[in-house]
Amino acid sequence: DPSHHEAYMRLALEEAKKSPPKPFNYCVGAVLVDETNGEVLATGYTLELAGNTHAEQCALQKYAQAHGLPEERVGEVLPAQTVIYTTMEPCTLRLSGNLPCVDRIIRTRVGAEPKVKKVYLGVKEPEKFVGENRGRAKLEGEGIECIHVPGFEEEILKVATAGHEE
Ligand SMILES: Nc1nc(=O)c(N)c(NC[C@H](O)[C@H](O)[C@H](O)COP(=O)(O)O)[nH]1
Numbered sequence: 001d002p003s004h005h006e007a008y009m010r011l012a013l014e015e016a017k018k019s020p021p022k023p024f025n026y027c028v029g030a031v032l033v034d035e036t037n038g039e040v041l042a043t044g045y046t047l048e049l050a051g052n053t054h055a056e057q058c059a060l061q062k063y064a065q066a067h068g069l070p071e072e073r074v075g076e077v078l079p080a081q082t083v084i085y086t087t088m089e090p091c092t093l094r095l096s097g098n099l100p101c102v103d104r105i106i107r108t109r110v111g112a113e114p115k116v117k118k119v120y121l122g123v124k125e126p127e128k129f130v131g132e133n134r135g136r137a138k139l140e141g142e143g144i145e146c147i148h149v150p151g152f153e154e155e156i157l158k159v160a161t162a163g164h165e166e
């Protein structure tokens, strides 16, 4: 039901609006959802948590911490049908050199399957900082479906680049 996807992407966009605008990254919002029952597991926005954190990273870290675990072990407690809605596609390379979100999503794997099964994204990453983001190919290669939720592109990019020079 596409209207559900739009509701979750709208929620992710509301989260992105909370992010402090910066010139060298994007203001992004993310929502972790249990697709079996529609429950929102966690939300996140760029720089929400201490350190140079990304939206997807914050959502994963908050859910892990709510279960007494560090972010790298979040796969142990995520529901089997977890999906993530993110206003901008997960990064595969970061100027800071921090672990990209594609890798954080892939490492939710427990056994054969990643726990995050699908990534719903509002826009592809512009090629401003790191050239073409080939994250979707990497995720699909790991069996993680990437689905574009259309209709929010203009608003997402306006929020994402709020801190950039005109
Ligand atoms: N999907 C996504 N979620 C975010 O929360 C965020 N900030 C970006 N931004 C991607 C951009 O490529 C990196 O922000 C720059 O490459 C700078 O890298 P750092 O963020 O300093 O590690 N992308």
Ligand SMILES: [Zn+2]
Binding pocket: 054, 055, 056, 057, 090, 091, 100, 101, 102
């Ligand atoms: Zn990222």
